[in-house]
Amino acid sequence: MASDLKETFWNRMDKVTAGLLSADSERPIPMAPQVDRENKAIWFITAKGSAADRASQSGGEARFDVADTKAGLYAVIEGKLDHGSDEKLDEIWNAFAGAWFEDGKDDEAVELVKFTPHSAEVWATENSVAFLWEVAKANFTKQTAEGGEHGRVAF
Template sequence: MASDLKDIFWKRLDNVQAGLLSADSERPIPMAPQADRDDKAIWFIAAKGSAADRAAKSGGEARFDVADPKAGIYAVIEGKLDEGSGEKLDEVWNAFAGAWFENGKDDPSATLVKMTPHTAEVWATENSLAFFYEVAKANLTSDTASGGDHGRLTF
């Protein structure tokens, strides 16, 4: 199940629009993840001088919390932050990031941060219709509802 859940994790993380990233025990801030299964990484476009940027420069630890019912995933992801390259910034840049940086990807305050996950606790939920079916079934039987797959992953 763990390998199936890991596959589900990467597929659904790719559909997450935002989560909360906290670096080096500082307050969490909303960030848009860019999942990269091949690189086993989660990329974030951050502002230079931010907690994420400072942690990336020092190889610090971070936590990314996701609660996205539309993507069908809830997760607590822990890992290490590192600096990203300009080439990768070009690859992951999008209109959402452009809304935060006046000069787009060439803005001097834009930087790329790479999170390499160590562990994650993941809840992969069913779609709304399946969830309501599970709730109705649980109320009509002695069973409890199934919320989908849950497990702890190591990367």
């Protein structure tokens, strides 16, 4: 099941629009993930001097929390942050990131960090119609609902 759940995780992460990234034991902040399945990594565009940037300079540990009903994914992902490259920034830059930096991609404050997950606890839920059916069925039969897949995965 773990390998199937890992595949489900990556498939659904492609649809996640935001989550909470915490690094250096600081408070979590909302971040938009850019999934790189080929390299089993998640990229974040952040600001120089942020907790994520500081942690990436030393290969620090971080956590990314996801609760995305549209993607059907809830996860607590733990991993390591590293400094990104200008080439990768060119590849993943988008209008949403540009909204946070006055000079766009060329703003001196722009920093790219690479999050490499090493473990995660994952809940992959059914779509809303299937979930409602499970709730109704559970109430009718007095059994607990089947909410999808849940487990820990190692990357």
